[in-house]
Amino acid sequence: MSVSNNNNTHHTPLKVYAYVLNMRGQPLMPTTPRKARLLLKEVKAIVINRCPFIIQLQYATGETKQPIKLGVDIGYQKIGFSAKTEQLEVISGTLTLRKDVSKKIEERRMYRRTRRGRLWYRKPRFLNRKKDEGWLAPSTQHRFDSHLRLVNTLESFLPISIKKVEVTNFDAQKMQNPEIKGVEYQQGELQGYKVREYLLDKWGRKCAYCGKTDVALQLEHIVPKSRGGTNSVSNLTLACKTCNVKKGDQTAEEFGHPTIQQQANKTLKATACMNNLRWKIVAHLGAEHTYGYVTKYHRNKLGLEKSHINDAFVIAGGTDQERCRPYEVIQVRRSNRSLQLNRKGFKPSIRRQRYELQPHDLVKFEDRIYSVKGVHCLGKRVILKNVNRKDKSVTIKKVELITYGKGLLFSLC
Template sequence: APEMQTYQLKLDPGSKHTGVAIVNQETGEVVFAAEIEHRGQAIKASLDSRRGVRRGRRARKTRYRKPRFNNRTRVSGWLPPSLLSRVANVETWVRRLSKLCPIAGISLELVKFDTQLMQSAEINGVEYQQGTLAGYELREYLLEKFQRKCAYCGKPGLPMQIEHIVPKSRGGSNSITNLTLACQRCNLKKGNKTASEFGYPKVQVQARLPLKDPAAVNTTRWALYNRLKSFGLPVEIGSGGLTKFNRTLQGLPKTHWIDAACVGSSTPLKLDVSKVNPLQIKATGHGSRQMCSMDKFGFQRTTKKAGKKFFGFQTGDIARALVRKGKKVGTYIGKVAIRATGSFDIFTSSGRVAGIGYKYFTLLHSCDGYSYSYLAQSKTAIPPTPEVVGFLAGDL
């Protein structure tokens, strides 16, 4: 009997994108890779809009629902909807990929930065020059905070040095709140001055501010970790500094899916990323609950929706239209926009084709709240299925 190979599902969660990779632990080959684009900001914008509408009604003393005061309690582990959607997206894809591939374990980047390691490690010449793991944690944090630019001149793409805002010779500490990034020219020019004396008091303020995106990741990390443990697979955890250490060691470029392949200490000594075609997965949701459109005064402008599904199709499905006669003869593949009349529109890579009858359409993939494309070619794609060899998405 053929021997079962070991596959590791690796995840690099982020506030806007999450990298996913399946790695053959014996050969080091990345057999599947994807980047999930979350819709947390869209959810927050929708909730803000709804809150504004309700407050406007209340202020104008117009019709609105009665106040409810018995729904203010939150269950243990409650997360805002914008953050909960990130956890749900990752959980959905772990479940789907587990059905397609014999996953032996999961590797999760649990923390972006190992703050305990940064606080206990003394920043000295060895770490500046040799780049130990503790140095990687610190650099990654500062690069993220100061957007990979010099904190003083603002120029990107230069070799950056870790610099003390208040010099050590004047009582400055090695605390992360007293460190910033500077190019060599600005570092030498600043000399023994503080950032305020050098003319940049805002640098000190920025150094003390927490990072917004890592804060979102840190808020959801344990919820995601606990959900992954419920799959019954061993879950390995790693830090962002270790991920960068593994990626730099192998000379790989920085992308979300490559970062995912480098998560954890179980990363093979040599990763083979040459055979994978990364998939771009964008969370789009399942439509809106709004039944009709409004005019600028808030009055109903259109009739309510007749339905969501007609003739076996719904808006967002990926389909093939084979038209054999008429003005629109040809084969079209793309997303469908439906009408109750049966006259559909299809959005292809060449543009929109309107007015094709539903009888010409064949369903390829039902709308599941995600849109798919290839990262390299920006082409429409369908998600992996059990029939697709090698766990790669089907090419349209």
């Protein structure tokens, strides 16, 4: 388990919440599963979703809402999210992004080319040779869409008032000027984190002298302070302990690295791709933004280990709030398009027929709810996951569909 607060005792299990909608389907403050079950028993509410557990009230209520702040940690493969009120964390988790998007697009393109190549009677078209404005590579577009989809989903059952997203490690605009004087870069200070993140990016996370990576790097004065060197970032680099000791009281040039000073004088250009995407996400969500060094500073101060969930919690402004049990979210394609050959064995077409039940669907079997692993025997039998800790094959007539398992799928860690 990656979630732990320094002052949170480990032997109390992490809380799970039931999310509540009012009669009009708008989100209210979450409640405990026990209370939700009572409401369901009294027929005052109906079940909307099972995981996360969402109920809708069947009577009008007064609506007291506390501000809920959502933090999103944008990642390359995983998105961390955490929402909290003043006292409690109400939801957290990680969404795993799909990795097969560009491959699938490539495949589709290939099949389409072959298919259309056979349409010899159709005149070639030349109107479609330009990419639309704002076009993103499929994998990037997927990443962008996933962030929006995730936040929209969370907003559908939580009254989120403020959203906050981390954009870059540091404020590149403000760091452009290499002659920032009198920078306090003491470890443990917020400014120190900023300078460190800046230098890590600038020097490619390696020792400037021997090029070693994956070692602890120390801040190093190119011209030592004892020789009149300043604290400005243009006089700072990163070195491993060995090099730092070896260099001692020499300047970088005397140490046999004359180009280091020139490199240090250069300003750092913001790394484009991912950062643009991040700013775009901020704009589309209407979210506030923060920087990585701020997150890192607060996370270390709280004594939390590095994880997407903890980062998101810190981004949301979390401090000593009671944490909740995180969700794991995956994405399942809604339209599982695949090509099939017709009965005579040629002319591929998009598959239209599919089995009633698909993987991840939820079904009722003998009054309990199970997840479907798949069907077999030409769709006559279905395999259910985790029936007495084992997969079980049962006839499809005995199961009843509860919900389709498509889109964003939540499960408790």
